[in-house]
Amino acid sequence: MFESILIANRGEIACRIARTSRRLGIRVIAVYSDADRGARHVREADVAVRIGPADATRSYLDADAIIRAALETGASAIHPGYGFLSESTQLVNRCAEHGIAWIGPRGDVIERMGSKIESKRIAADAGVPCVPGYHGDNQKLEHLLEQARAIGAPLLIKASAGGGGKGMRRVDDLDDFAAQLSMAKQEALRAFGDDRVLIEKLILRxxxxxxxxxxxxxxxxxxxxxxxxxxxxxxxxxxxxxxxxxxxxxxxxxxxxxxxxxxxxxxxxxxxxxxxxxxxxxxxxxxxxxxxxxxxxxxxxxxxxxxxxxxxxxxxxxxxxxxxxxxxxxxxxxxxxxxxxxxxxxxxxxxxxxxxxxxxxxxxxxxxxxxxxxxxxxxxxxxxxxxxxxxxxxxxxxxxxxxxxxxxxxxxxxxxxxxxxxxxxxxxxxxxxxxxxxxxxxxxxxxxxxxxxxxxxxxxxxxxxxxxxxxxxAPGPDYWHRQSGHRFMAAHTA
The missing domain is CATH 3.30.470.20 (ATP-grasp fold, B domain)
Known part of the structure:
Protein backbone atom coordinates (compact mmCIF):
# COMPACT_ATOMS: atom_id res chain seq x y z
CA MET A 1 0.00 0.00 0.00
CA PHE A 2 1.14 3.55 -0.70
CA GLU A 3 2.48 5.74 2.11
CA SER A 4 1.18 8.92 0.46
CA ILE A 5 -0.97 9.98 -2.49
CA LEU A 6 -0.91 13.33 -4.25
CA ILE A 7 -4.35 14.22 -5.60
CA ALA A 8 -3.87 16.10 -8.86
CA ASN A 9 -7.30 17.69 -8.75
CA ARG A 10 -9.57 19.99 -6.78
CA GLY A 11 -13.12 20.39 -5.47
CA GLU A 12 -15.45 17.54 -4.63
CA ILE A 13 -13.44 14.79 -6.31
CA ALA A 14 -10.28 15.78 -4.43
CA CYS A 15 -12.25 15.65 -1.15
CA ARG A 16 -13.74 12.30 -2.20
CA ILE A 17 -10.34 10.71 -2.92
CA ALA A 18 -8.91 12.14 0.29
CA ARG A 19 -11.72 10.55 2.32
CA THR A 20 -10.85 7.02 1.19
CA SER A 21 -7.11 7.67 1.41
CA ARG A 22 -7.39 8.75 5.05
CA ARG A 23 -9.47 5.67 5.87
CA LEU A 24 -6.69 3.52 4.43
CA GLY A 25 -4.06 5.33 6.51
CA ILE A 26 -2.51 7.05 3.49
CA ARG A 27 -1.03 10.56 3.80
CA VAL A 28 -3.01 12.98 1.64
CA ILE A 29 -1.19 15.59 -0.43
CA ALA A 30 -3.25 18.33 -2.08
CA VAL A 31 -2.29 20.78 -4.77
CA TYR A 32 -3.90 24.16 -5.30
CA SER A 33 -3.91 27.19 -7.53
CA ASP A 34 -4.03 30.75 -6.23
CA ALA A 35 -7.82 30.68 -6.63
CA ASP A 36 -8.02 27.64 -4.34
CA ARG A 37 -5.63 28.69 -1.59
CA GLY A 38 -8.38 28.49 1.03
CA ALA A 39 -10.39 25.68 -0.56
CA ARG A 40 -11.89 22.77 1.34
CA HIS A 41 -9.72 20.14 -0.36
CA VAL A 42 -6.63 22.08 0.75
CA ARG A 43 -7.78 22.38 4.35
CA GLU A 44 -8.61 18.67 4.60
CA ALA A 45 -5.23 17.46 3.30
CA ASP A 46 -2.18 16.56 5.40
CA VAL A 47 0.07 18.58 3.10
CA ALA A 48 -0.78 21.14 0.41
CA VAL A 49 1.42 22.60 -2.32
CA ARG A 50 0.81 25.64 -4.53
CA ILE A 51 1.20 24.75 -8.20
CA GLY A 52 0.41 28.01 -10.00
CA PRO A 53 -2.05 30.81 -10.72
CA ALA A 54 -5.81 30.47 -11.12
CA ASP A 55 -5.56 29.70 -14.84
CA ALA A 56 -5.91 25.91 -15.09
CA THR A 57 -3.39 25.65 -17.94
CA ARG A 58 -0.75 27.03 -15.57
CA SER A 59 -1.76 24.97 -12.54
CA TYR A 60 -3.98 21.88 -12.63
CA LEU A 61 -3.15 21.20 -16.28
CA ASP A 62 0.60 21.71 -15.82
CA ALA A 63 2.08 18.20 -15.61
CA ASP A 64 5.52 19.52 -14.69
CA ALA A 65 4.08 21.51 -11.76
CA ILE A 66 2.26 18.40 -10.53
CA ILE A 67 5.43 16.31 -10.70
CA ARG A 68 7.45 18.99 -8.89
CA ALA A 69 4.87 18.98 -6.10
CA ALA A 70 5.02 15.18 -5.91
CA LEU A 71 8.82 15.15 -5.69
CA GLU A 72 8.85 17.97 -3.14
CA THR A 73 6.47 16.10 -0.82
CA GLY A 74 7.76 12.58 -1.44
CA ALA A 75 4.47 11.34 -2.88
CA SER A 76 4.33 7.59 -3.49
CA ALA A 77 1.55 7.87 -6.07
CA ILE A 78 -0.60 10.36 -7.97
CA HIS A 79 -4.38 10.07 -8.28
CA PRO A 80 -5.70 12.30 -11.08
CA GLY A 81 -9.44 12.17 -10.25
CA TYR A 82 -11.41 13.09 -13.37
CA GLY A 83 -11.01 15.96 -15.80
CA PHE A 84 -7.77 17.94 -15.96
CA LEU A 85 -4.88 15.45 -16.43
CA SER A 86 -6.83 12.26 -15.68
CA GLU A 87 -6.45 11.02 -19.26
CA SER A 88 -3.07 12.61 -19.97
CA THR A 89 -0.34 10.29 -21.14
CA GLN A 90 2.05 13.19 -20.50
CA LEU A 91 1.50 12.90 -16.76
CA VAL A 92 1.61 9.09 -16.88
CA ASN A 93 5.00 9.24 -18.61
CA ARG A 94 6.31 11.82 -16.13
CA CYS A 95 5.30 9.53 -13.27
CA ALA A 96 7.16 6.62 -14.83
CA GLU A 97 10.29 8.75 -15.31
CA HIS A 98 10.37 9.66 -11.63
CA GLY A 99 9.30 6.35 -10.12
CA ILE A 100 5.92 7.62 -8.95
CA ALA A 101 2.97 5.23 -9.16
CA TRP A 102 0.06 6.26 -11.39
CA ILE A 103 -3.40 5.43 -10.07
CA GLY A 104 -4.99 4.64 -13.40
CA PRO A 105 -4.55 2.44 -16.47
CA ARG A 106 -1.43 2.08 -18.59
CA GLY A 107 -0.47 4.99 -20.80
CA ASP A 108 -0.93 3.04 -24.03
CA VAL A 109 -4.51 2.20 -23.02
CA ILE A 110 -5.27 5.84 -22.25
CA GLU A 111 -3.87 6.88 -25.61
CA ARG A 112 -5.69 4.25 -27.66
CA MET A 113 -9.05 4.69 -25.96
CA GLY A 114 -8.69 8.47 -25.92
CA SER A 115 -9.04 8.49 -29.70
CA LYS A 116 -12.64 7.95 -30.73
CA ILE A 117 -11.40 6.69 -34.10
CA GLU A 118 -8.93 4.17 -32.66
CA SER A 119 -11.28 3.04 -29.88
CA LYS A 120 -14.01 2.24 -32.40
CA ARG A 121 -11.58 0.19 -34.44
CA ILE A 122 -10.66 -1.79 -31.34
CA ALA A 123 -14.33 -2.24 -30.44
CA ALA A 124 -15.24 -3.43 -33.93
CA ASP A 125 -12.34 -5.90 -33.96
CA ALA A 126 -13.55 -7.23 -30.60
CA GLY A 127 -17.03 -7.81 -32.00
CA VAL A 128 -18.65 -4.90 -30.15
CA PRO A 129 -21.38 -3.16 -32.20
CA CYS A 130 -20.62 0.47 -33.06
CA VAL A 131 -22.85 3.27 -34.33
CA PRO A 132 -22.84 3.18 -38.15
CA GLY A 133 -20.48 5.84 -39.45
CA TYR A 134 -17.02 6.77 -40.74
CA HIS A 135 -14.04 6.39 -38.40
CA GLY A 136 -11.20 6.54 -40.93
CA ASP A 137 -7.99 8.54 -41.29
CA ASN A 138 -8.85 10.44 -44.47
CA GLN A 139 -9.86 13.90 -43.23
CA LYS A 140 -10.18 15.70 -46.55
CA LEU A 141 -13.42 17.60 -47.00
CA GLU A 142 -14.36 15.82 -50.21
CA HIS A 143 -13.92 12.39 -48.66
CA LEU A 144 -15.78 13.28 -45.47
CA LEU A 145 -18.65 14.74 -47.48
CA GLU A 146 -18.83 11.55 -49.54
CA GLN A 147 -19.00 9.50 -46.34
CA ALA A 148 -21.66 11.80 -44.92
CA ARG A 149 -23.82 11.28 -48.01
CA ALA A 150 -23.45 7.52 -47.63
CA ILE A 151 -24.47 7.67 -43.94
CA GLY A 152 -27.31 10.11 -44.52
CA ALA A 153 -28.77 12.85 -42.35
CA PRO A 154 -29.28 13.35 -39.50
CA LEU A 155 -25.72 12.70 -38.40
CA LEU A 156 -23.14 13.85 -35.88
CA ILE A 157 -19.65 15.19 -36.51
CA LYS A 158 -17.52 14.37 -33.46
CA ALA A 159 -13.98 15.30 -32.50
CA SER A 160 -11.85 12.16 -32.33
CA ALA A 161 -10.04 13.37 -29.19
CA GLY A 162 -13.15 15.04 -27.79
CA GLY A 163 -15.46 14.85 -24.85
CA GLY A 164 -18.09 16.88 -23.06
CA GLY A 165 -19.72 17.93 -26.32
CA LYS A 166 -16.70 19.92 -27.56
CA GLY A 167 -16.04 19.58 -31.27
CA MET A 168 -19.47 18.05 -31.84
CA ARG A 169 -21.99 19.25 -34.41
CA ARG A 170 -25.37 17.89 -35.49
CA VAL A 171 -26.11 17.98 -39.20
CA ASP A 172 -29.73 17.69 -40.35
CA ASP A 173 -29.13 18.97 -43.91
CA LEU A 174 -26.09 17.81 -45.86
CA ASP A 175 -25.91 21.21 -47.58
CA ASP A 176 -24.77 22.49 -44.19
CA PHE A 177 -22.17 19.77 -43.71
CA ALA A 178 -19.07 21.72 -44.80
CA ALA A 179 -19.82 24.66 -42.52
CA GLN A 180 -20.51 22.43 -39.51
CA LEU A 181 -17.38 20.38 -40.25
CA SER A 182 -15.26 23.53 -40.27
CA MET A 183 -16.65 24.67 -36.92
CA ALA A 184 -16.24 21.21 -35.36
CA LYS A 185 -12.60 21.01 -36.50
CA GLN A 186 -11.79 24.50 -35.23
CA GLU A 187 -13.30 23.79 -31.85
CA ALA A 188 -11.57 20.39 -31.61
CA LEU A 189 -8.21 21.96 -32.42
CA ARG A 190 -8.65 24.63 -29.76
CA ALA A 191 -9.87 22.21 -27.10
CA PHE A 192 -7.70 19.14 -27.77
CA GLY A 193 -4.95 20.16 -30.15
CA ASP A 194 -6.30 17.62 -32.64
CA ASP A 195 -8.82 18.46 -35.39
CA ARG A 196 -9.55 14.92 -36.57
CA VAL A 197 -13.21 14.00 -36.59
CA LEU A 198 -15.44 11.02 -37.13
CA ILE A 199 -18.97 10.94 -38.52
CA GLU A 200 -21.81 8.89 -37.06
CA LYS A 201 -25.44 8.31 -37.80
CA LEU A 202 -27.53 10.25 -35.30
CA ILE A 203 -29.63 7.89 -33.21
CA LEU A 204 -32.94 9.63 -32.55
CA ARG A 205 -34.36 9.41 -29.01
CA ALA A 474 -37.02 6.89 13.28
CA PRO A 475 -33.41 6.79 12.09
CA GLY A 476 -32.65 4.54 9.16
CA PRO A 477 -29.37 2.98 8.11
CA ASP A 478 -26.56 5.07 6.66
CA TYR A 479 -25.86 3.37 3.34
CA TRP A 480 -22.52 5.08 2.82
CA HIS A 481 -21.04 4.02 6.17
CA ARG A 482 -22.75 0.64 6.46
CA GLN A 483 -20.20 -2.04 7.29
CA SER A 484 -21.24 -4.21 4.36
CA GLY A 485 -20.16 -1.31 2.13
CA HIS A 486 -16.63 -2.74 2.20
CA ARG A 487 -17.48 -6.41 2.18
CA PHE A 488 -15.21 -7.21 -0.77
CA MET A 489 -12.26 -5.45 0.85
CA ALA A 490 -12.20 -7.58 4.01
CA ALA A 491 -9.27 -9.69 2.86
CA HIS A 492 -7.11 -6.60 2.50
CA THR A 493 -8.19 -4.53 5.48
CA ALA A 494 -8.26 -7.21 8.17
Missing part, protein backbone atom coordinates in the same frame (compact mmCIF):
# COMPACT_ATOMS: atom_id res chain seq x y z
CA UNK A 206 -31.35 7.51 -27.64
CA UNK A 207 -30.61 6.34 -24.14
CA UNK A 208 -27.09 6.86 -22.80
CA UNK A 209 -25.94 3.80 -20.85
CA UNK A 210 -22.54 2.92 -19.44
CA UNK A 211 -20.83 -0.02 -17.78
CA UNK A 212 -18.32 0.26 -14.95
CA UNK A 213 -15.30 -2.02 -15.37
CA UNK A 214 -12.61 -2.97 -12.88
CA UNK A 215 -9.43 -4.71 -14.00
CA UNK A 216 -6.15 -5.48 -12.24
CA UNK A 217 -2.50 -6.09 -13.18
CA UNK A 218 -3.01 -9.85 -12.95
CA UNK A 219 -5.37 -10.31 -15.91
CA UNK A 220 -8.62 -10.18 -13.96
CA UNK A 221 -11.54 -8.09 -15.21
CA UNK A 222 -15.10 -7.72 -13.92
CA UNK A 223 -18.04 -5.45 -14.63
CA UNK A 224 -19.80 -3.61 -11.80
CA UNK A 225 -23.07 -3.41 -13.75
CA UNK A 226 -24.55 -0.48 -15.61
CA UNK A 227 -25.62 3.12 -15.07
CA UNK A 228 -28.26 5.22 -16.84
CA UNK A 229 -26.97 8.68 -17.79
CA UNK A 230 -29.56 9.81 -20.33
CA UNK A 231 -30.65 13.12 -18.76
CA UNK A 232 -28.17 15.55 -20.27
CA UNK A 233 -27.76 19.18 -21.23
CA UNK A 234 -25.46 19.94 -24.17
CA UNK A 235 -23.97 16.44 -23.82
CA UNK A 236 -23.24 17.06 -20.12
CA UNK A 237 -24.89 14.63 -17.70
CA UNK A 238 -27.36 16.01 -15.14
CA UNK A 239 -28.81 12.89 -13.46
CA UNK A 240 -27.38 9.38 -13.23
CA UNK A 241 -28.66 6.20 -11.68
CA UNK A 242 -27.92 2.53 -11.13
CA UNK A 243 -29.23 0.18 -12.24
CA UNK A 244 -30.78 1.43 -15.48
CA UNK A 245 -34.61 1.51 -15.39
CA UNK A 246 -36.76 -0.26 -17.96
CA UNK A 247 -33.87 -2.32 -19.33
CA UNK A 248 -34.76 -5.80 -20.56
CA UNK A 249 -32.57 -8.58 -19.09
CA UNK A 250 -31.44 -9.64 -22.58
CA UNK A 251 -30.34 -6.09 -23.41
CA UNK A 252 -28.53 -5.76 -20.08
CA UNK A 253 -26.67 -8.99 -20.84
CA UNK A 254 -25.60 -7.65 -24.25
CA UNK A 255 -24.46 -4.40 -22.67
CA UNK A 256 -22.35 -6.04 -19.97
CA UNK A 257 -20.92 -8.60 -22.39
CA UNK A 258 -19.88 -5.90 -24.87
CA UNK A 259 -18.10 -3.91 -22.16
CA UNK A 260 -16.17 -6.98 -21.00
CA UNK A 261 -15.20 -7.84 -24.58
CA UNK A 262 -13.70 -4.39 -25.05
CA UNK A 263 -11.95 -4.40 -21.68
CA UNK A 264 -10.41 -7.80 -22.34
CA UNK A 265 -9.35 -6.77 -25.84
CA UNK A 266 -7.17 -3.98 -24.44
CA UNK A 267 -6.07 -5.73 -21.25
CA UNK A 268 -7.70 -3.11 -19.07
CA UNK A 269 -6.01 -2.78 -15.67
CA UNK A 270 -7.81 -0.14 -13.62
CA UNK A 271 -11.25 1.41 -13.13
CA UNK A 272 -12.88 2.55 -16.37
CA UNK A 273 -16.25 3.08 -17.99
CA UNK A 274 -17.52 1.92 -21.37
CA UNK A 275 -20.29 4.13 -22.75
CA UNK A 276 -23.07 3.05 -25.09
CA UNK A 277 -26.04 4.52 -26.90
CA UNK A 278 -29.28 2.56 -27.15
CA UNK A 279 -32.13 3.64 -29.38
CA UNK A 280 -35.38 3.80 -27.44
CA UNK A 281 -37.16 0.42 -27.53
CA UNK A 282 -34.23 -1.15 -29.45
CA UNK A 283 -32.24 -4.16 -28.26
CA UNK A 284 -28.70 -3.46 -29.56
CA UNK A 285 -26.48 -1.06 -27.57
CA UNK A 286 -23.84 0.67 -29.71
CA UNK A 287 -20.37 1.51 -28.36
CA UNK A 288 -19.66 5.23 -28.01
CA UNK A 289 -16.37 5.60 -26.15
CA UNK A 290 -14.39 4.51 -23.13
CA UNK A 291 -13.39 6.78 -20.25
CA UNK A 292 -10.16 5.55 -18.72
CA UNK A 293 -10.71 7.18 -15.33
CA UNK A 294 -13.11 7.53 -12.45
CA UNK A 295 -16.49 8.95 -13.49
CA UNK A 296 -18.38 11.79 -11.81
CA UNK A 297 -21.27 9.37 -11.35
CA UNK A 298 -19.28 6.61 -9.62
CA UNK A 299 -21.21 7.04 -6.29
CA UNK A 300 -24.36 5.38 -7.65
CA UNK A 301 -22.36 2.25 -8.46
CA UNK A 302 -20.79 2.36 -5.00
CA UNK A 303 -24.19 2.58 -3.35
CA UNK A 304 -25.72 -0.41 -5.13
CA UNK A 305 -22.64 -2.68 -5.05
CA UNK A 306 -21.26 -1.74 -1.62
CA UNK A 307 -17.81 -1.18 -3.14
CA UNK A 308 -15.51 1.80 -2.64
CA UNK A 309 -14.30 2.43 -6.19
CA UNK A 310 -11.50 4.77 -5.13
CA UNK A 311 -10.16 2.07 -2.82
CA UNK A 312 -10.30 -0.39 -5.71
CA UNK A 313 -8.29 2.02 -7.87
CA UNK A 314 -5.66 2.49 -5.19
CA UNK A 315 -5.28 -1.22 -4.45
CA UNK A 316 -5.06 -2.10 -8.14
CA UNK A 317 -2.36 0.54 -8.68
CA UNK A 318 -0.48 -0.88 -5.69
CA UNK A 319 -0.36 -4.25 -7.48
CA UNK A 320 -3.06 -6.06 -5.54
CA UNK A 321 -5.40 -8.45 -7.35
CA UNK A 322 -9.12 -7.74 -7.50
CA UNK A 323 -10.67 -8.90 -4.20
CA UNK A 324 -13.66 -10.52 -5.89
CA UNK A 325 -14.75 -12.59 -8.87
CA UNK A 326 -17.65 -11.65 -11.13
CA UNK A 327 -20.17 -13.85 -9.36
CA UNK A 328 -19.46 -12.03 -6.07
CA UNK A 329 -20.61 -8.67 -7.47
CA UNK A 330 -24.30 -8.01 -7.04
CA UNK A 331 -26.69 -5.06 -7.15
CA UNK A 332 -28.72 -4.33 -4.05
CA UNK A 333 -31.30 -1.55 -4.18
CA UNK A 334 -31.24 1.58 -6.33
CA UNK A 335 -29.27 4.84 -6.35
CA UNK A 336 -29.93 8.13 -8.16
CA UNK A 337 -27.53 11.08 -8.35
CA UNK A 338 -28.08 14.74 -9.23
CA UNK A 339 -25.26 17.17 -10.00
CA UNK A 340 -25.46 20.57 -8.31
CA UNK A 341 -23.89 23.23 -10.49
CA UNK A 342 -23.39 26.95 -9.92
CA UNK A 343 -25.50 28.10 -12.84
CA UNK A 344 -28.85 29.71 -13.65
CA UNK A 345 -30.89 27.19 -15.69
CA UNK A 346 -33.72 29.69 -16.16
CA UNK A 347 -31.38 32.00 -18.08
CA UNK A 348 -29.45 29.76 -20.43
CA UNK A 349 -27.53 28.04 -17.62
CA UNK A 350 -25.30 31.07 -17.28
CA UNK A 351 -22.52 30.61 -14.70
CA UNK A 352 -22.99 31.91 -11.16
CA UNK A 353 -20.09 33.11 -9.02
CA UNK A 354 -19.70 34.42 -5.48
CA UNK A 355 -19.13 33.44 -1.86
CA UNK A 356 -20.98 30.63 -0.11
CA UNK A 357 -22.51 32.52 2.80
CA UNK A 358 -24.01 29.46 4.48
CA UNK A 359 -23.59 25.78 3.69
CA UNK A 360 -25.50 22.80 5.02
CA UNK A 361 -25.74 19.18 3.86
CA UNK A 362 -28.84 17.06 4.49
CA UNK A 363 -28.53 14.51 7.30
CA UNK A 364 -31.18 12.12 6.04
CA UNK A 365 -31.38 8.35 5.88
CA UNK A 366 -30.32 7.02 2.48
CA UNK A 367 -28.91 10.38 1.32
CA UNK A 368 -25.24 10.93 0.50
CA UNK A 369 -23.56 14.19 -0.49
CA UNK A 370 -20.17 14.46 -2.19
CA UNK A 371 -19.08 18.09 -2.04
CA UNK A 372 -16.05 20.33 -2.42
CA UNK A 373 -17.39 23.45 -0.74
CA UNK A 374 -18.20 24.80 2.72
CA UNK A 375 -19.33 28.06 4.27
CA UNK A 376 -17.00 30.78 3.01
CA UNK A 377 -15.96 28.95 -0.17
CA UNK A 378 -15.36 31.18 -3.18
CA UNK A 379 -16.98 30.12 -6.46
CA UNK A 380 -14.73 31.56 -9.16
CA UNK A 381 -15.03 31.45 -12.98
CA UNK A 382 -11.85 29.47 -13.59
CA UNK A 383 -13.14 25.89 -13.25
CA UNK A 384 -16.10 23.58 -13.80
CA UNK A 385 -19.36 24.76 -12.27
CA UNK A 386 -20.18 21.52 -10.42
CA UNK A 387 -19.84 21.97 -6.65
CA UNK A 388 -21.59 18.90 -5.23
CA UNK A 389 -23.55 15.74 -5.92
CA UNK A 390 -26.60 14.55 -4.00
CA UNK A 391 -27.28 10.82 -4.10
CA UNK A 392 -30.41 9.04 -2.93
CA UNK A 393 -30.34 5.32 -2.13
CA UNK A 394 -33.26 3.02 -1.44
CA UNK A 395 -34.52 -0.53 -1.70
CA UNK A 396 -36.50 0.47 -4.81
CA UNK A 397 -36.20 3.17 -7.44
CA UNK A 398 -39.21 4.96 -6.00
CA UNK A 399 -37.63 5.10 -2.55
CA UNK A 400 -34.28 6.22 -3.97
CA UNK A 401 -35.95 9.04 -5.91
CA UNK A 402 -37.95 10.16 -2.87
CA UNK A 403 -34.79 10.28 -0.77
CA UNK A 404 -32.92 12.15 -3.48
CA UNK A 405 -35.80 14.63 -3.69
CA UNK A 406 -35.72 15.21 0.06
CA UNK A 407 -31.94 15.61 -0.05
CA UNK A 408 -32.14 18.19 -2.82
CA UNK A 409 -34.70 20.18 -0.89
CA UNK A 410 -32.58 20.13 2.27
CA UNK A 411 -29.24 20.92 0.59
CA UNK A 412 -28.27 24.54 1.21
CA UNK A 413 -25.59 26.67 -0.42
CA UNK A 414 -26.75 30.22 0.32
CA UNK A 415 -25.24 33.23 -1.38
CA UNK A 416 -24.67 31.58 -4.75
CA UNK A 417 -27.00 30.57 -7.56
CA UNK A 418 -27.38 26.87 -8.33
CA UNK A 419 -29.51 24.58 -10.50
CA UNK A 420 -31.15 23.10 -7.40
CA UNK A 421 -34.70 24.08 -8.39
CA UNK A 422 -34.33 22.49 -11.82
CA UNK A 423 -33.06 19.27 -10.27
CA UNK A 424 -36.11 19.19 -7.98
CA UNK A 425 -38.39 19.74 -10.98
CA UNK A 426 -36.74 16.85 -12.84
CA UNK A 427 -37.10 14.55 -9.83
CA UNK A 428 -40.80 15.45 -9.63
CA UNK A 429 -41.56 15.02 -13.33
CA UNK A 430 -43.86 12.19 -14.37
CA UNK A 431 -41.52 11.08 -17.18
CA UNK A 432 -38.65 10.76 -14.74
CA UNK A 433 -40.77 8.97 -12.16
CA UNK A 434 -41.80 6.50 -14.86
CA UNK A 435 -38.17 5.93 -15.89
CA UNK A 436 -38.84 7.07 -19.45
CA UNK A 437 -35.43 8.58 -20.12
CA UNK A 438 -33.69 9.66 -23.31
CA UNK A 439 -31.05 12.28 -24.06
CA UNK A 440 -33.91 14.54 -25.18
CA UNK A 441 -35.53 14.39 -21.74
CA UNK A 442 -35.13 18.07 -20.84
CA UNK A 443 -36.61 19.30 -24.11
CA UNK A 444 -39.50 16.87 -23.81
CA UNK A 445 -40.17 17.48 -20.14
CA UNK A 446 -39.83 21.27 -20.33
CA UNK A 447 -40.82 22.38 -23.86
CA UNK A 448 -39.81 25.98 -24.38
CA UNK A 449 -37.24 25.72 -21.61
CA UNK A 450 -37.46 25.41 -17.85
CA UNK A 451 -38.39 28.41 -15.70
CA UNK A 452 -38.12 28.58 -11.94
CA UNK A 453 -41.25 28.66 -9.82
CA UNK A 454 -40.27 29.95 -6.35
CA UNK A 455 -43.39 28.37 -4.86
CA UNK A 456 -42.26 24.94 -5.99
CA UNK A 457 -38.90 25.37 -4.30
CA UNK A 458 -40.45 26.61 -1.05
CA UNK A 459 -42.61 23.49 -1.10
CA UNK A 460 -39.49 21.37 -1.62
CA UNK A 461 -37.77 22.92 1.39
CA UNK A 462 -40.83 22.35 3.62
CA UNK A 463 -41.07 18.74 2.48
CA UNK A 464 -37.38 18.21 3.21
CA UNK A 465 -37.73 19.64 6.72
CA UNK A 466 -40.64 17.29 7.46
CA UNK A 467 -38.63 14.37 6.04
CA UNK A 468 -35.69 15.31 8.27
CA UNK A 469 -37.87 15.43 11.38
CA UNK A 470 -39.29 12.02 10.52
CA UNK A 471 -35.79 10.64 9.99
CA UNK A 472 -34.71 11.89 13.41
CA UNK A 473 -37.58 10.16 15.13
Missing amino acids: PRHLEVQLAGDRHGNLVHLFERECSIQRNYQKVFEEAPAPRLAPAVREKLLDAALKLGNAIGYDSLGTVEFVLAEDADTPYFLEMNTRLQVEHPVTEMVTGLDLVELQIRIAAGEPLPMQQDAVAVTGWAVEARINCEDPAHGHRPEFGTVARYSEPALAGVRVDSGIESGSEIAPHYDSMIAKVIGYGATRTQAVERLRAGLGAFEAAGIGTNQSLLCAIADHSLFRAGRLTTGFLAEAFPGGWHDDPADFRYAVCAAVLHRLAARS
